[in-house]
Amino acid sequence: MKEVEIKTSDDFDPKKIFGCGQCFRWNENPDGSFTGVAMGKAARLRREGGGIFITGTEDDVSSVWHDYFDLDRDYRRLRESVCVDGYMRLASDYGAGIRILNQDRWETLCSFIISQCNNIPRIKKIVEALSRLFGDPVELEGETFYTFPSAERLASLSPGDLSPVRCGYRAPYIIAAARAVASGGLDLDALSKTDLATAKRALTALPGIGEKVASCVILFSLRIGSAFPVDVWMKKALARHYPEGFDPEVFGENAGLAQQYMFYFQRENG
DNA sequence: AAACAGGCCTAAA
DNA sequence: TTTAGGCCTGTT
Numbered sequence: 001m002k003e004v005e006i007k008t009s010d011d012f013d014p015k016k017i018f019g020c021g022q023c024f025r026w027n028e029n030p031d032g033s034f035t036g037v038a039m040g041k042a043a044r045l046r047r048e049g050g051g052i053f054i055t056g057t058e059d060d061v062s063s064v065w066h067d068y069f070d071l072d073r074d075y076r077r078l079r080e081s082v083c084v085d086g087y088m089r090l091a092s093d094y095g096a097g098i099r100i101l102n103q104d105r106w107e108t109l110c111s112f113i114i115s116q117c118n119n120i121p122r123i124k125k126i127v128e129a130l131s132r133l134f135g136d137p138v139e140l141e142g143e144t145f146y147t148f149p150s151a152e153r154l155a156s157l158s159p160g161d162l163s164p165v166r167c168g169y170r171a172p173y174i175i176a177a178a179r180a181v182a183s184g185g186l187d188l189d190a191l192s193k194t195d196l197a198t199a200k201r202a203l204t205a206l207p208g209i210g211e212k213v214a215s216c217v218i219l220f221s222l223r224i225g226s227a228f229p230v231d232v233w234m235k236k237a238l239a240r241h242y243p244e245g246f247d248p249e250v251f252g253e254n255a256g257l258a259q260q261y262m263f264y265f266q267r268e269n270g
Numbered sequence: 271a272a273a274c275a276g277g278c279c280t281a282a283a
Numbered sequence: 284t285t286t287a288g289g290c291c292t293g294t295t
Contacts, residue, residue, distance in 0.1 A: 207279085
């Protein structure tokens, strides 16, 4: 399989991008490359010298990966803009190389429903099982991978059909979300053109989607950068570094990126 | 064995 | 408006 280079600035560290908790379908190989399935494609990405290379064609890069890896934004500059104090300086230096992916909206919604009260290995396992059972096969270098199933496909199932996936009490949440998306009752594309409050209101109206899951979906797939997901790691970080309270609005449209730096720093060092 | 994991929901103050 | 307990399942 041929490769193409992804032209990017210095802020592109695959290990951090895929390891900072925003996605669940990229895995590191023994040689340090990453294999994953995203946006209907299977691909392998590696770093060599100063360059980033990914399997596929120039057309794949311009039509999919350029946007997926958020290449139009200058993360070095963004990283500077969130340094509001010494702690953020430390956290953002440590997280240099993180980028916020623009992921498939439905897959992100479904994945973060699964994430609730779960650990990362099991989240990944459930997402893989869902894909293998209900997604479509795609080949990469002689190996078969499976795309994430469409909302329409899952909408045709009932919660009981998900029992082999072992997602427990989240099954009815997944089916309800699939039906909302497939029917057009929940229009994720349209929501991405609204604002944080509007998107959050629409998402949390669904069963099994609260403040935290909604914030992740908004940040990682709706491109609304002011979203600021607070999970158990973030609670620890905020309690330690901002005991008098904290308002993410100090970061404005970059609150979500600030959150990623805090989260990654806390999880790796906390 | 019992507790916990990257929440959410409901019932009860 | 805030708080406790339960929830599928897998792991420690």
